[in-house]
Amino acid sequence: MKDFKDLSGDYNKAQQERKVQAILGTLDIKNKTVLDIFCGDASYFKYFENYIGVDDSPENIMMSGADVILASPKALPFSDKNFDVVMCISSAHSFPDYKKVLSEMKRVSKEHVIITVLKKAKNYKEVSTFIEENFEIRKILEEQKDLIFICT
Numbered sequence: 125m126k127d128f129k130d131l132s133g134d135y136n137k138a139q140q141e142r143k144v145q146a147i148l149g150t151l152d153i154k155n156k157t158v159l160d161i162f163c164g165d166a167s168y169f170k171y172f173e174n175y176i177g178v179d180d181s182p183e184n185i186m187m188s189g190a191d192v193i194l195a196s197p198k199a200l201p202f203s204d205k206n207f208d209v210v211m212c213i214s215s216a217h218s219f220p221d222y223k224k225v226l227s228e229m230k231r232v233s234k235e236h237v238i239i240t241v242l243k244k245a246k247n248y249k250e251v252s253t254f255i256e257e258n259f260e261i262r263k264i265l266e267e268q269k270d271l272i273f274i275c276t
Contacts, residue, residue, distance in 0.1 A: 156208035
């Protein structure tokens with residue numbers, strides 16, 4: 125997987141932060157155990173009491189100021205239902221084997237899976253359809269550039 129900075133295109137930190145704020149405005153998860161998939165520099169850790177990030181890029185992990193694990197999101201090194209919340213902000217549409225990654229997210233989640241999908245991504249419809257068919261969607265938030273799927 126390429127580094128987030130290579131995949132993110134016209135994303136910026138403020139847009140990313142707005143997504144997290146929208147999620148926090150919808151769900152009371154600040155004190156939950158949170159796993160952040162493809163966390164990049166783990167900049168969201170400050171919003172959560174019990175945060176762990178996962179990324180497959182050593183460079184991203186070195187930039188992180190949080191508890192981050194170098195691992196493949198296609199084979200998460202955690203037991204089933206290990207985290208209250210598992211989220212993937214602005215990268216679900218970027219990885220070729222998104223079905224495996226999203227399935228792993230579901231496997232390790234106890235309560236919520238949160239997935240944002242870029243509306244202008246080439247595979248937007250395909251990824252969104254997979255989410256709709258494989259997750260129980262509780263709410264969809266429409267953000268400027270993404271849809272935020274809040275699932276169980």
